[in-house]
Amino acid sequence: MSARRLDGRALAERWRDDVAREAQAFAASAGREPRLAVVLATDDDAASTYAAAKMRTAQALGVQVDLVRIAGPKTASLVETVERLGADEGVDGILIETPVALGVDLRAAQDAIPAAKDVDGASTQSLGRLFSGQTGFVPATAAAVIALLDGYGVEIAGRRAVVVGRSLVVGRPLGQLLLARDATVTVCHSRTGDLGAVTREADVVCMAVGRPRFLTGSMVRPGAVVVDVGTNVVGGKLVGDADFDSVAAVASAVSPVPGGVGPLTTLLVLENVARAARQRCGQAGL
Amino acid sequence: MSARRLDGRALAERWRDDVAREAQAFAASAGREPRLAVVLATDDDAASTYAAAKMRTAQALGVQVDLVRIAGPKTASLVETVERLGADEGVDGILIETPVALGVDLRAAQDAIPAAKDVDGASTQSLGRLFSGQTGFVPATAAAVIALLDGYGVEIAGRRAVVVGRSLVVGRPLGQLLLARDATVTVCHSRTGDLGAVTREADVVCMAVGRPRFLTGSMVRPGAVVVDVGTNVVGGKLVGDADFDSVAAVASAVSPVPGGVGPLTTLLVLENVARAARQRCGQAGL
Numbered sequence: 001m002s003a004r005r006l007d008g009r010a011l012a013e014r015w016r017d018d019v020a021r022e023a024q025a026f027a028a029s030a031g032r033e034p035r036l037a038v039v040l041a042t043d044d045d046a047a048s049t050y051a052a053a054k055m056r057t058a059q060a061l062g063v064q065v066d067l068v069r070i071a072g073p074k075t076a077s078l079v080e081t082v083e084r085l086g087a088d089e090g091v092d093g094i095l096i097e098t099p100v101a102l103g104v105d106l107r108a109a110q111d112a113i114p115a116a117k118d119v120d121g122a123s124t125q126s127l128g129r130l131f132s133g134q135t136g137f138v139p140a141t142a143a144a145v146i147a148l149l150d151g152y153g154v155e156i157a158g159r160r161a162v163v164v165g166r167s168l169v170v171g172r173p174l175g176q177l178l179l180a181r182d183a184t185v186t187v188c189h190s191r192t193g194d195l196g197a198v199t200r201e202a203d204v205v206c207m208a209v210g211r212p213r214f215l216t217g218s219m220v221r222p223g224a225v226v227v228d229v230g231t232n233v234v235g236g237k238l239v240g241d242a243d244f245d246s247v248a249a250v251a252s253a254v255s256p257v258p259g260g261v262g263p264l265t266t267l268l269v270l271e272n273v274a275r276a277a278r279q280r281c282g283q284a285g286l
Numbered sequence: 287m288s289a290r291r292l293d294g295r296a297l298a299e300r301w302r303d304d305v306a307r308e309a310q311a312f313a314a315s316a317g318r319e320p321r322l323a324v325v326l327a328t329d330d331d332a333a334s335t336y337a338a339a340k341m342r343t344a345q346a347l348g349v350q351v352d353l354v355r356i357a358g359p360k361t362a363s364l365v366e367t368v369e370r371l372g373a374d375e376g377v378d379g380i381l382i383e384t385p386v387a388l389g390v391d392l393r394a395a396q397d398a399i400p401a402a403k404d405v406d407g408a409s410t411q412s413l414g415r416l417f418s419g420q421t422g423f424v425p426a427t428a429a430a431v432i433a434l435l436d437g438y439g440v441e442i443a444g445r446r447a448v449v450v451g452r453s454l455v456v457g458r459p460l461g462q463l464l465l466a467r468d469a470t471v472t473v474c475h476s477r478t479g480d481l482g483a484v485t486r487e488a489d490v491v492c493m494a495v496g497r498p499r500f501l502t503g504s505m506v507r508p509g510a511v512v513v514d515v516g517t518n519v520v521g522g523k524l525v526g527d528a529d530f531d532s533v534a535a536v537a538s539a540v541s542p543v544p545g546g547v548g549p550l551t552t553l554l555v556l557e558n559v560a561r562a563a564r565q566r567c568g569q570a571g572l
Contacts, residue, residue, distance in 0.1 A: 107418070107420070123414075124411060124414035124415055124418055124420065125410060125411060125414055126414070127414040127417050127418050128409075128410035128411055128412070128413040128414025128415070128417065129410055129414070130417075131413050131414065131416075131417040131458065131462075132393070132410055132413050132454055133454070134393070134410065157477055158477050158478070158479055160484075166465060168418055168419070172417065172462075172465075175473075176417075176458075179452060179458075179473055179475075182475070182477040184472065184473070184474050184475070184477070184478040184479075184484060185472065185473050186470065186471065186472040186473075187461075187465055187470070187471050188470050189465075189468070189470070191443060191444050191468040191470070192444070192470040193444055193470075198446075198470060201487070
């Protein structure tokens with residue numbers, strides 16, 4: 001195994017001081033920390049775990065995270081909560097943790113997040129801005145993949161990138177980000193026939209499909225770079241969408257799970273909160 | 287040459303009665319024809335030609351088209367005009383003909399179109415809806431490609447589709463429409479290295495790059511389907527992005543230029559106007 005390990009944790013360690021400085025700069029002028037409201041509209045354990053992870057990192061960086069739990073969630077109460085947080089001058093960023101409870105209209109709730117506070121780029125408006133190449137907040141997990149590639153100096157422009165998965169949180173926005181960086185981008189999914197034939201064409205393979213150890217070494221071109229966005233729990237252990245060992249035997253670089261994209265995602269969300277705070281207060285003339 | 291000719295003009299002839307019926311149904315209940323405002327914010331000849339073509343087709347179908355010319359266009363006056371049309375109860379659809387004059391902020395003007403009247407799917411909101419898989423109006427040229435494929439029974443699901451070009455009017459929205467129809471989609475562009483190697487992988491190649499006769503037979507897999515969205519004027523003649531004869535010798539089907547995607551695009555815009563009219567008046571309780 002000769003593949004380089006795309007260590008997102010190490011990168012996050014290096015970059016966290018920048019985010020902490022941004023948070024401090026805001027706090028110095030505003031007299032309070034930047035503040036993110038994480039809305040939990042589910043009893044789902046995974047959502048709680050993600051939220052708790054964000055809180056731990058945030059605390060160390062000087063970003064305040066409020067957990068807003070919606071009991072017995074209904075779409076109307078969720079939308080009302082988001083609207084209330086949207087109007088709250090003390091809240092800089094809003095993130096709805098997914099999954100949400102069955103039957104809740106996540107789209108309506110996400111669209112209630114004002115663009116200036118949409119730190120995970122979830123609203124239709126934010127997605128439209130991403131799709132049309134305008135500036136704005138983009139889904140943090142997709143942005144984290146780009147940050148990981150950039151952090152390790154992986155060239156994107158002119159390369160062939162294959163994204164496996166077409167979710168609205170990762171696959172589709174990642175495809176747009178790679179396209180904006182001048183990659184030739186292919187998006188694959190469950191209806192793709194011979195997946196290996198497609199991934200073997202790629203200089204960069206991004207796995208975001210939610211199938212444990214789905215990508216094996218035989219599906220990767222020698223020397224390719226593999227970024228694994230999968231977070232599957234198998235036997236109580238977190239495993240990615242790539243079979244790390246067999247892929248690492250062929251690829252030139254692979255991101256591990258955990259410790260790859262995940263730490264960067266959290267950091268990027270918190271950086272967006274600090275930025276949102278500074279931008280909003282800049283507008284308000286503070 | 288054995289390739290089937292994907293004749294958009296013939297399809298448009300077959301479908302125009304449906305659109306005319308929709309327009310009539312509205313007229314019967316509202317006492318006026320559905321009405322599209324085409325905004326011309328340029329002296330560009332091409333834009334005027336497109337607008338004139340829409341007017342001719344519209345007249346025959348019972349859709350009223352108003353040409354709204356902005357003299358000495360500035361972004362502010364263009365946005366004001368669009369806002370006025372947006373508030374006008376007698377206007378059902380708004381389309382800003384492109385290109386617009388140099389220095390005009392097309393995005394600001396497009397974003398001033400209310401979603402219910404955005405019959406060419408141009409606003410950030412409409413594009414966000416398309417990108418996130420919500421219902422709504424989509425860019426008509428991209429929709430016309432799908433209509434042409436459907437009209438000739440070309441299977442999309444599970445096939446490899448390659449889109450050459452990443453414009454916001456065709457390439458990117460078409461990529462999303464093909465993805466929503468379960469194709470494995472690759473988007474290529476000027477920075478794609480070996481374009482022929484990519485297009486040869488495709489079951490369906492869509493050309494939307496604006497380079498006359500750019501795709502040749504050697505870049506197409508035998509039996510593939512080629513849809514040509516290019517409209518290039520060469521020596522006073524309209525030619526596509528595909529070299530029709532050499533492509534037709536290899537492909538199983540090719541759309542000609544003119545007479546392929548173009549006639550369907552116009553028809554789809556006018557159908558959207560009739561639909562917009564009926565939907566708005568349904569909401570207003572007429």
